[in-house]
Structures are given as structure tokens and as C-alpha cells.
Amino acid sequence: MNGLGAGMDAAQQPQPEQQQAPEQQERGEPASPEEQAIYEQVMRNAAKVIAPAGEGEPTISESVLKSLKGSDNPVMNLATTASMLVRTLMKSAQANGMQIPNDVLFHAGADIVGLLAEVADVAKIHQYSDEDVERAFYLGLDMYRQAGTEEGDVDPEALKQEFGMIREADQSGNLEQVLPGISQRMKEAA
Amino acid sequence: MSGIIKGIGKVFKKIVKVVKKVALPALAIGAAIVTGGAALGIMPGLASLGGSIGLSAGLTSVLSTAGTGALLGGGMSLLTGGNPIKGMTAGFIGGAAVGGLGQVLQPAAQGATQAATSAGNIATGFDTPITASNWQSAIGGGAAQGGGGAASQGVQGLGTSLGTTAANTASSVAAGSMAPITPVSGVGAVGATAAPAVTQTVTQGGGGLLGAFNRMNPYVQASLIQGLGSGLSSAAASKDMRRAERERYERLAANYEGYEPAALDPFGPIRREPSPVWKIDPATGDLYRDYEG
Numbered sequence: 490m491n492g493l494g495a496g497m498d499a500a501q502q503p504q505p506e507q508q509q510a511p512e513q514q515e516r517g518e519p520a521s522p523e524e525q526a527i528y529e530q531v532m533r534n535a536a537k538v539i540a541p542a543g544e545g546e547p548t549i550s551e552s553v554l555k556s557l558k559g560s561d562n563p564v565m566n567l568a569t570t571a572s573m574l575v576r577t578l579m580k581s582a583q584a585n586g587m588q589i590p591n592d593v594l595f596h597a598g599a600d601i602v603g604l605l606a607e608v609a610d611v612a613k614i615h616q617y618s619d620e621d622v623e624r625a626f627y628l629g630l631d632m633y634r635q636a637g638t639e640e641g642d643v644d645p646e647a648l649k650q651e652f653g654m655i656r657e658a659d660q661s662g663n664l665e666q667v668l669p670g671i672s673q674r675m676k677e678a679a
Numbered sequence: 680m681s682g683i684i685k686g687i688g689k690v691f692k693k694i695v696k697v698v699k700k701v702a703l704p705a706l707a708i709g710a711a712i713v714t715g716g717a718a719l720g721i722m723p724g725l726a727s728l729g730g731s732i733g734l735s736a737g738l739t740s741v742l743s744t745a746g747t748g749a750l751l752g753g754g755m756s757l758l759t760g761g762n763p764i765k766g767m768t769a770g771f772i773g774g775a776a777v778g779g780l781g782q783v784l785q786p787a788a789q790g791a792t793q794a795a796t797s798a799g800n801i802a803t804g805f806d807t808p809i810t811a812s813n814w815q816s817a818i819g820g821g822a823a824q825g826g827g828g829a830a831s832q833g834v835q836g837l838g839t840s841l842g843t844t845a846a847n848t849a850s851s852v853a854a855g856s857m858a859p860i861t862p863v864s865g866v867g868a869v870g871a872t873a874a875p876a877v878t879q880t881v882t883q884g885g886g887g888l889l890g891a892f893n894r895m896n897p898y899v900q901a902s903l904i905q906g907l908g909s910g911l912s913s914a915a916a917s918k919d920m921r922r923a924e925r926e927r928y929e930r931l932a933a934n935y936e937g938y939e940p941a942a943l944d945p946f947g948p949i950r951r952e953p954s955p956v957w958k959i960d961p962a963t964g965d966l967y968r969d970y971e972g
Contacts, residue, residue: 519692532693595686595709595710600697604695619702622700622701623705625749626701626705627705630712633713634717635931643717645717648718656733659734664738668707668710669703670688670705671711671738675738678740679740
């Protein structure tokens with residue numbers, strides 16, 4: 490399959506008639522069918538919160554719009570809105586006795602940040618640059634971690650262990666294997 | 680929240696076209712930030728890391744740049760005083776996640792009167808009303824991606840309306856029936872409840888996100904909150920829970936106060952108080968903070 494990267498399990502390849510969009514032609518293993526299903530459900534639910542069904546045409550939630558306009562710091566607004574939305578989705582799953590795998594939540598969260606940035610653009614709240622979206626993603630992650638640690642659904646010890654792995658990989662020169670894509674930024678920063 | 684770094688490079692088929700996407704390198708940096716944050720409180724203290732914790736200069740530079748860039752918020756100082764998001768979270772989640780979300784942004788021609796007559800609607804007063812058409816063009820018209828393959832077999836009824844085959848299925852959708860929505864087999868806890876077949880006629884809509892919702896009838900949309908989302912209403916319905924979440928985020932935002940952009944130096948102190956330096960205890964290998972001067 491074009492652009493789907495090496496090592497792809499043939500059983501996981503999409504149907505031949507399905508054309509992979511450019512944004513899907515990334516390196517890395519494809520999500521398992523179960524993970525993909527959960528991801529899709531999370532994104533559908535996120536979209537439902539952002540653009541709830543009401544009378545007439547679907548509209549953007551006023552609460553979301555208000556949150557995106559909440560302060561004079563647009564990056565913080567985006568970060569907070571996305572982080573809170575992701576926590577809402579996570580909690581709603583938990584309340585139903587279900588767990589969203591962390592890597593699914595991670596990727597869905599990143600896409601939700603981008604989605605909300607577009608909402609803000611359409612609603613003429615703020616036009617976010619790619620850098621702004623990244624900044625909001627980092628802030629949102631950090632806020633999610635703190636909120637989750639307080640509430641007990643984020644395990645800081647497990648995160649510390651993963652950071653230890655990053656540090657070891659960095660010291661041994663294998664960072665790209667643990668953090669794919671990081672080398673590109675390190676070259677740019679050099 | 681463990682198991683993040685193993686999934687950084689994982690590829691998910693997108694079902695909503697996200698133009699402003701977070702690229703792979705940013706995912707990697709994000710993973711380092713969130714894991715490092717647990718170890719170091721990395722975001723507020725990132726600029727004071729230096730090479731003291733054994734990270735290479737290259738990685739330290741990348742993380743410092745990312746962290747301080749995020750703190751700067753695109754060049755906006757957080758020294759305006761007070762908590763930047765205090766009050767902004769009021770209403771979030773409480774309104775968004777529970778039923779009665781009919782906050783309608785009416786087209787200008789229809790005016791506030793029509794908005795006021797719809798149950799639960801509130802005229803928002805935005806200069807440019809958001810409608811299905813301009814929303815759709817902003818995020819990319821046409822059917823959203825994905826929706827096929829083994830991963831979506833169990834939600835094919837929804838998937839076809841969201842996927843690249845949406846155009847092909849439009850006629851069958853408009854005819855008034857959709858495939859039954861059944862849980863994905865083998866997913867485990869996800870989608871444990873089978874949804875009955877949907878037989879109501881759906882309205883044809885445009886492409887993009889709202890177009891996809893337009894094609895779903897209310898019964899299908901209600902089905903969206905089954906499985907993972909079925910706790911959406913119940914979880915968010917608790918007023919105390921919503922208030923606690925809002926207050927938590929307002930408190931967290933205070934952690935990012937007090938950074939002076941002009942004095943920012945990735946390897947220098949930027950805090951008002953003496954900045955801690957992270958060191959490793961050679962005896963135990965544990966990280967500890969050493970407040971210098």
C-alpha cells in the first residue's frame with residue numbers, strides 16, 4: 490500500500506478501494522482495529538460536543554466558543570478548551586466503565602486541538618498558526634497531566650518511568666526510536 | 680496516562696479532516712513534555728533544566744524551546760496579572776455535554792427572533808454567524824476520511840456517512856434507512872450495547888464535519904453516545920463535578936503565571952524566586968532539585 494510505511498501487517502491493511510489520504514501516509518504502525526474503533530468513537534463524541542445537534546442546522550456549541558474566547562491568551566484558551574474536552578470524553582467513558590487507551594487519547598487529543606483551532610478560525614475568534622496549535626497542544630497536555638494527577642486518573646510514576654526511557658534513549662543515541670520525529674526538530678534547532 | 684511513547688508513531692485513520700494538525704515531531708515533543716512533567720514539573724521549570732539531568736543539549740534545546748514557546752503563548756505575556764483563564768471555564772462542559780444544547784447561531788437574515796423562539800437557543804451576537812456552509816468550507820468540504828476497513832466494521836452504519844464512501848451511500852441514506860449500528864467485535868468494553876436499526880430518513884447535508892452530522896438523523900446521533908460516550912450526560916450532569924473541574928483548571932492556569940518574556944533564556948532563571956536546578960543523586964540515580972542562589 491502506498492505511503493503506509495514498512496512493516497505493516499497485511500491483515501491490518503485497509504480495503505484496496507480505500508485511498509489513503511496524504512495525512513495518513515505517515516510512518517509508523519497502523520492502529521489496531523480495536524484502537525481505531527475507539528479513536529473513531531472518541532472523535533465522533535468530541536465532534537458531538539463541539540457541534541451538537543439542535544434544531545435546524547448543526548451549530549457550534551456556545552460553551553465551546555465561549556471557552557475559546559475565555560481570555561486574551563488564545564493559546565491558553567485553546568489549550569484549556571481542548572484539555573477539558575478530552576477529560577470530559579475520558580470521564581464519560583470511565584463513567585460507563587470503559588477505558589480509552591492512553592495512546593488513543595493522546596492522538597485524539599492532538600486532533601481535537603487542531604479541530605478546535607479550526608472552530609476558532611471559522612468563528613473568527615482567532616486564527617491559529619501551526620506553531621500556536623503546537624504550543625496549545627503542549628500546554629494542554631501539561632494541564633491534562635496535572636488535572637489527572639490530582640484526580641488520580643494519571644499515574645505520575647508511570648510517566649516518570651517513560652521519561653527515564655527517553656533519557657536513556659537520548660544518552661545512547663537512540664532517541665528517534667523512542668520519540669519518532671524528534672530528530673527533525675533537533676536538526677532544525679541546531 | 681502511561682503508555683504514551685509507545686504510541687507516538689501509531690497511525691490512525693482520520694474520520695474528521697483536521698487541517699491544523701499536530702505533526703509527528705510535535706507529538707514526540709509532547710510526549711517528552713508530559714512524561715518529563717511528571718518527573719520534573721517540566722513545563723514551569725523547563726527553562727531551568729540545562730544539561731543537569733543528563734539530557735543532550737539538542738533534546739534540551741528542543742524541549743526548552745517548545746515549553747517556553749507554549750508558555751509565551753504566541754508572544755503574549757502572562758504578566759498581565761491574575762489567572763489567565765479564571766472565569767473562562769464557566770459554562771464549559773456543563774452546557775456542552777448535557778442535553779439541551781440547542782445553542783443556535785442563526786444566519787444573519789433570520790435574526791435573533793428566530794433564535795429566541797427555538798427552545799434553549801440563545802442569540803450569540805457573533806458578527807459572522809456560523810452555519811453549515813461556512814463551517815464546512817473552513818475545515819474542508821467533502822466527506823471526512825476513513826470509515827472503512829476492519830476497524831470500522833462494527834460501526835459501518837455511522838462509518839459510511841463519515842467515510843470516503845459517503846457520496847456513494849448518499850442515495851441509500853436519503854432513501855430512509857441506514858445499516859444497523861453494532862458494536863465492534865473484539866473491542867472489549869467499547870460499544871457493549873448494540874444499537875437498534877435506524878430507519879428514519881436522514882437529511883442530505885454537505886461535506887465536512889457538519890455535513891456528516893447533517894446526514895445523521897437524531898436517532899443515529901443519539902447512538903453516538905452509546906459505548907464510550909454513554910456516560911457523557913451522566914458524568915457531566917453532576918454540577919459539583921463540573922464546578923470542581925472548572926476550578927481545577929483555573930487553579931492549574933495559575934501555574935503558568937509570572938513568566939517574563941524579555942528575560943527569557945532557555946538556560947537561565949526566569950522565575951521570580953531562585954530557580955531550581957535538577958540534579959541526579961549519584962548514589963540513587965534519583966532526580967532532585969537543588970535551589971541555587
